Ligand SMILES: Nc1nc2c(ncn2[C@@H]2O[C@H](COP(=O)(O)OP(=O)(O)OP(=O)(O)O)[C@@H](O)[C@H]2O)c(=O)[nH]1
């Protein structure tokens with residue numbers, strides 16, 4: 001039996017990389033399907049080699065975490081590619097992604113793209129947004145010019161030695177960002193798009209790439225987001241700044257909605273907590289609370 005990590009999944013095949021840099025194209029044994037376990041990119045596995053470079057996955061080792069969208073396991077950090085414009089910035093979409101990452105205990109890095117397309121006044125708006133998210137605190141990169149060396153170097157430093165995933169809305173600029181990191185990839189630009197299977201009618205595919213001492217998974221974009229599989233009472237705990245403030249709420253277990261003497265609401269009033277975050281919280285809170293009781297697991 002051999003150990004390795006799944007770097008790529010495509011059409012029922014899993015490419016497993018071993019510590020000695022060999023690649024095996026494997027399939028999962030039928031018993032996984034019966035147990036409703038699907039191997040994910042990022043999984044550490046034990047497998048049986050067959051026919052030289054093929055094999056069968058026998059065991060998936062315990063996961064640190066996993067994401068549904070993109071389907072990936074054992075992630076430390078996510079680069080949340082966020083377009084400042086084209087498509088229009090949505091704080092709701094960004095916050096939903098951040099919550100999904102908080103639930104899975106994955107560190108987010110917010111990377112703003114298309115900052116070169118902003119007018120001077122819009123730039124100011126985004127400087128404020130970036131500073132507000134940085135105070136939560138999240139790592140935020142708002143490049144002075146699109147893909148500036150400074151921005152890219154900061155990103156490289158943040159993702160080294162970690163397993164990272166690039167996520168973001170379709171058209172946010174995920175592949176473009178990866179292409180700018182390309183000098184550090186062991187791939188040429190053309191090969192990147194080939195390796196990542198970009199194109200109009202491509203199979204959805206997730207792949208891990210070695211970049212600067214770290215691993216990056218590039219993933220297909222999404223246009224909508226799955227419903228968060230949590231209880232409404234847990235939601236505030238996934239907003240780090242709410243969680244911090246809540247120790248000063250009058251009531252323990254304050255939901256920061258209708259309760260009197262609520263520190264979260266106070267900090268929204270004073271501008272310490274972003275109004276948009278609080279509004280997105282209320283919307284999600286209502287959505288989760290009102291969904292059918294049998295929805296949860
Ligand atoms: N002006 C400008 N254009 C950008 C920037 N980033 C990406 N683009 C453009 O935006 C378009 C979409 O970028 P992609 O990198 O393909 O976006 P993606 O997130 O990989 O999209 P999917 O593959 O659909 O998920 C392309 O035409 C890019 O050239 C940027 O910072 N500035």
Ligand SMILES: [Zn+2]
Pocket residue numbers: 246249250254255256257259261262263264265
């Ligand atoms: Zn409160």
